[in-house]
Amino acid sequence: xxxxxxxxxxxxxxxxxxxxxxxxxxxxxxxxxxxxxxxxxxxxxxxxxxxxxxxxxxxxxxxxxxxxxxxxxxxxxxxxxxxxxxxxxxxxxxxxxxxxxxxxxxxxxxxxxxxxxx
Numbered sequence: 001x002x003x004x005x006x007x008x009x010x011x012x013x014x015x016x017x018x019x020x021x022x023x024x025x026x027x028x029x030x031x032x033x034x035x036x037x038x039x040x041x042x043x044x045x046x047x048x049x050x051x052x053x054x055x056x057x058x059x060x061x062x063x064x065x066x067x068x069x070x071x072x073x074x075x076x077x078x079x080x081x082x083x084x085x086x087x088x089x090x091x092x093x094x095x096x097x098x099x100x101x102x103x104x105x106x107x108x109x110x111x112x113x114x115x116x117x118x
Contacts (some may be wrong), residue, residue, distance in 0.1 A: 001046060021073040029065035032059060057092045060106045068095055087114040 014020070036059035044052030068086070072079065087096045089104040090113055096104075099114050 001048070001051070003043065018073065018076060021069050021076070025066055025073065028062050028069060032061040032066055034064060045056045057106050061092050061094045064095055064106075065093075068097075083118045085116050085118045088117055089113075090115055 015023075031115065036055050039055040040052060040059060043055055084097075087094075087099040088094070089107060089109045091109040092104065092107040094104050094106040103110055104114070
């Protein structure tokens, strides 16, 4: 699509769980609100239907991730020392708390293919 990738590696500083969640939330919101929205816009302009589909799905999934991280931050004290199982769509990465739907809400992948992650 004419873009030149740029690599900018910065050292990773591991902080507290609270700070790491805040950083993750900011990253997911950036991807949801800016990065993938711009990708969808460019793909639409270029009539790249596969790109439109992929970036739209990914934008929706990043929105889910932002909610999941915010929930973890809001409930950090209650979740300390406890495991929680999530279900991940192997096609698009959508993350569900409960597999109580017939298909992934983002891409339509069958729920029997969801991967349980604790």
